[in-house]
Amino acid sequence: MNLAQDSRRARQERLVDILGREPFLTDEQLAAKFSVSVQTIRLDRMALGIPELRERIKDLAVSRYHEVRSLAPDEVFGDIVELELGVQGLSIWRADREHAFSRSSIVRGHYLFAQANSLAVAIVDADQALTARATVKFMRSVNAGSYMIAHARVKGERHGYVRVGVQTKVHHESVFEADFLIMRKGIEITGGSAGEGCD
């Protein structure tokens, strides 16, 4: 066994370790971490039988969809990869060029809103849930090609309205934050209150 094989084996062991802790790193991010080429990471993944990121996300997402109550699987904007109904969830969505402004390549805000809103509705433990209010902050502009990782958490519930906080990150950096007030279906609406809701 030569030095090259040694370093490859060490790198592959670290790769398995890192992807165990951060499963949503792209090949580009892994290449930067190991100071090797993207092609090297791809060969390592193949040798280890680890599918590419898109496939890893789809595999995780498919296993979660049957747990969502409030939305049909094809109605979730983004891939839900973690879900504890009534508690929290995680979704991943890759923004492509079609989601960005042509002049600037900046991803359009309503897609970040859509991902966060879908996830917030999905983690509500009810057969139908409608958004009544939302407060959102766009912290940083996001370029097409980025993977958006949204994390939603139920913050409380009162009179049938569930408050859900969502934080969306790209490369560990917060790009979007939202606070949703979501109504479980079947709650009587009183005039002038949080409203009937939508989505």
Place this chain on the structure above:
Amino acid sequence: MNLAQDSRRARQERLVDILGREPFLTDEQLAAKFSVSVQTIRLDRMALGIPELRERIKDLAVSRYHEVRSLAPDEVFGDIVELELGVQGLSIWRADREHAFSRSSIVRGHYLFAQANSLAVAIVDADQALTARATVKFMRSVNAGSYMIAHARVKGERHGYVRVGVQTKVHHESVFEADFLIMRKGIEITGGSAGEGCD
């Protein structure tokens, strides 16, 4: 001239008058107003040379697009039919089945957000404008097939941030309200302030 012709002429005169004041009424709404069939309204429109609502909207929208500075024409979600840069604007968007939940036919909230956000950005008098914050209320659920009429108004400007209020109505009833804080491009960002923005 007989009575039938008399009433038709009177109705057609009122039709022109009503559409002058409320140009975005559908044939169904006009039929209900006149207590006649939708077919009768269509024949009246044809006799008067008034195109159908979709055409009326497109005609108005095309004439407005060159005035928008901050977005390319195909980037506006909805049709902008009125625009006073830096002051106010009106956009119309018809929600189809593809924009609604399959189970309930309720239009998804992020489309109402997209229409309002597009319009809010479009009325800003700048070459590029990014949304920093938004507060939105969903007042009533909207069914697929509805025409959403959004009206945006600039409420103030401070340190390069423009505040825009948007109200969206269906059949004169408020279904959605939003308050956007939009950053003109080129404004220096100070850490922890309203952020870099998106859209």
